[in-house]
Amino acid sequence: MVHGLNSFRFFAFFIVFAYHMGLFEFGYMGVHAFFVLSGFLLTPIIVNMKEHLPTNKYFINFYGRRSLRIFPLYFTYLFMISIIAYVSLEHFNYDVGDRFARTLDQLGWALTYTYNFFAMSSAYEQTQTITHFWSLAVEEQFYLLWPLMIFVIHKTSVKRALIIVILSGPLIRFILGSIVMADTTNSFNTVNLAVYTFTLSSFDAFAIGGYFAMYVKPVANYKIIAFAGVVVILGFVAEYLSGVKLDIRSLGYGNFMEDSYKHVWGYTLFSFVFAAMLVNVKAKTFFPLIMENKLLAYLGKISYGLYVYHFPLTYFVGHELGDMSIYVKAVIILVMTTFLAAISYKYLEEPLLMKKDKYFPH
Numbered sequence: 001m002v003h004g005l006n007s008f009r010f011f012a013f014f015i016v017f018a019y020h021m022g023l024f025e026f027g028y029m030g031v032h033a034f035f036v037l038s039g040f041l042l043t044p045i046i047v048n049m050k051e052h053l054p055t056n057k058y059f060i061n062f063y064g065r066r067s068l069r070i071f072p073l074y075f076t077y078l079f080m081i082s083i084i085a086y087v088s089l090e091h092f093n094y095d096v097g098d099r100f101a102r103t104l105d106q107l108g109w110a111l112t113y114t115y116n117f118f119a120m121s122s123a124y125e126q127t128q129t130i131t132h133f134w135s136l137a138v139e140e141q142f143y144l145l146w147p148l149m150i151f152v153i154h155k156t157s158v159k160r161a162l163i164i165v166i167l168s169g170p171l172i173r174f175i176l177g178s179i180v181m182a183d184t185t186n187s188f189n190t191v192n193l194a195v196y197t198f199t200l201s202s203f204d205a206f207a208i209g210g211y212f213a214m215y216v217k218p219v220a221n222y223k224i225i226a227f228a229g230v231v232v233i234l235g236f237v238a239e240y241l242s243g244v245k246l247d248i249r250s251l252g253y254g255n256f257m258e259d260s261y262k263h264v265w266g267y268t269l270f271s272f273v274f275a276a277m278l279v280n281v282k283a284k285t286f287f288p289l290i291m292e293n294k295l296l297a298y299l300g301k302i303s304y305g306l307y308v309y310h311f312p313l314t315y316f317v318g319h320e321l322g323d324m325s326i327y328v329k330a331v332i333i334l335v336m337t338t339f340l341a342a343i344s345y346k347y348l349e350e351p352l353l354m355k356k357d358k359y360f361p362h
Contacts, residue, residue, distance in 0.1 A: 004281040004291035006300030008037060013303045013310075017337075020314045021330045025250035028196075029270055031135045035205040036274040038139060039146075043210025046150045047158055049362050059147065064360035066143045068352045069304075073344060074136065077308050078110055081129050096319050102127040113140040119197040122186050128315035132307065134197045141199045142206050162211040166268075169204025174264045176201065192256035195263040205271045212275035218283040224276045231269045238262065305341030305349065313337050 012033040019027025049058050085100035095101055102125055109115040109130075116134040118124055153161050173195050180188045180195070188194045195201050235252020238260035239245075247254055253270075257263040280286035290296070299306070313333050321329050 002282055002284065003294065003297035004284060004286065004288065005037070005041070005278070006298070006303075007291045007293060007296040008033070008278065008281055009300035009303040010296050010306075011300075012037065013300075013306045016307065017310050017314070017334065018330075020311055021318075021326065021333070023249070023326065023330065025247055025254045028256060029253070032202070032205055032267060032270060033274045034135070035138070035142075035202050036209040036271050037278060038142060039206030039209025040213040040275060040278045041209075042143075042146065043150075043162075043206075044213050045362060046147050047155065047214070050150055051155065053362075055151075058151065061360040061362055062147050063143070065356045065362065068356050068360070069349075070136075070140065070143075072352050073304060073308060073349055074133075075111075076348060078107065078130070081312070082107060085129070096316060099127050099129060099315065103129045106130060110137075113137045116141075116197040116199060120189055120194045122189055124189050124193075129312045132311045138197070138199050138202055142203070146206065159211070159215060162207045162214075165207035166204045166211065169201070169207070170264045170268055172198075172200045172203075173267070174261070177261075177263055190258075192258045192263055196256045201267070204268060208268075208271040208275045209278065212279050213282075216275070216279050218280045218285055219276065221280060221286060224273065224280065224286075227276070228273045231273060234269075235262070235266065299338070302338075302341040302345040305344040306337055309340045309344070310334075310337045313340075 012030040014030070015024055015027040015033075016030035017027070018024035019030070046062065049062060053061060081103060085103045088094040088100050089104075106115070106118065106125075106127060107130070109118040110133045114137055115130065116137040119131075119134040149161065150158065176198055177191045177195050180191045189197075232251045235250075236246060237252075239250075239252055239254070242259040244254070244259045246252075253262060253266050257266040277286055281291050284292060310333070313336055317333050317336065318329050321332065
């Protein structure tokens with residue numbers, strides 16, 4: 001993979017980390033950047049696999065490769081955090097804000113990759129141990145459905161299919177938001193969180209990533225920056241007109257696109273921003289001195305582990321560090337997370353990743 005794409009992974013993780021540390025209100029969109037990146041990377045691969053592999057190999061090889069990438073760390077972590085939660089509760093009577101108790105109660109949602117549906121409901125409560133796995137559930141559902149969609153359409157219709165999915169995204173979010181707002185049974189979470197975690201709410205992000213990877217050429221960096229600037233200004237204007245308190249840390253899109261129907265159009269605009277960046281990053285023209293940096297590329301390579309481990313450390317280590325400066329806490333927790341992710345990658349993830357081409361060539 002191009003170094004720059006791994007660096008993009010790291011920056012996507014880092015703004016999520018900053019969000020969970022309370023430093024950057026826009027950071028929740030790092031997850032959305034991951035969705036765009038997944039569509040950008042995997043759509044061309046899936047199309048190519050369909051053209052060159054028989055049907056059984058097409059599905060077996062794709063799902064096999066994804067399983068070797070995703071499952072080992074995911075299920076190892078769930079096993080370990082379950083043991084830690086059980087031992088902490090039963091033998092040490094240690095639990096911060098009932099997080100370990102909630103972990104054991106909600107474990108089934110994580111094990112079945114359906115946590116995002118639980119997050120949509122009014123029964124949802126954060127655990128900080130598996131809460132962030134809602135996004136991995138969406139990714140896994142994308143892995144399940146995307147190859148099926150590509151398989152059933154003719155190769156000449158891929159572009160049209162991607163456009164249809166892109167156009168359907170805002171409509172799906174509008175309909176879902178309307179359903180949640182009209183709900184009188186209080187069965188849903190808030191509109192913004194229900195829309196944010198619903199699978200089909202993010203499928204236009206995957207499609208935009210795929211479309212840009214296959215059909216869009218690099219443009220001048222200043223055009224991408226200018227477009228991003230217009231999107232940010234539009235967000236602040238919408239907040240001002242809605243009477244929302246402005247916060248520079250949200251870049252005009254705070255609290256999961258809560259105001260001005262941003263849950264309908266905001267995600268689409270930023271998907272285009274991220275996808276345009278990725279086209280230039282792949283071409284090594286988007287600030288290459290930064291994006292091609294080997295350290296950042298390495299951190300991006302271990303970003304899956306960074307994402308998995310950071311949230312429990314943010315919460316529990318942050319709690320134990322007490323009233324220490326939030327910036328000092330952030331540095332300590334980031335170093336701990338990086339160490340864990342590096343060990344995890346070297347001894348758990350990488351040995352299995354090296355077998356992908358042997359057993360499931362694409």
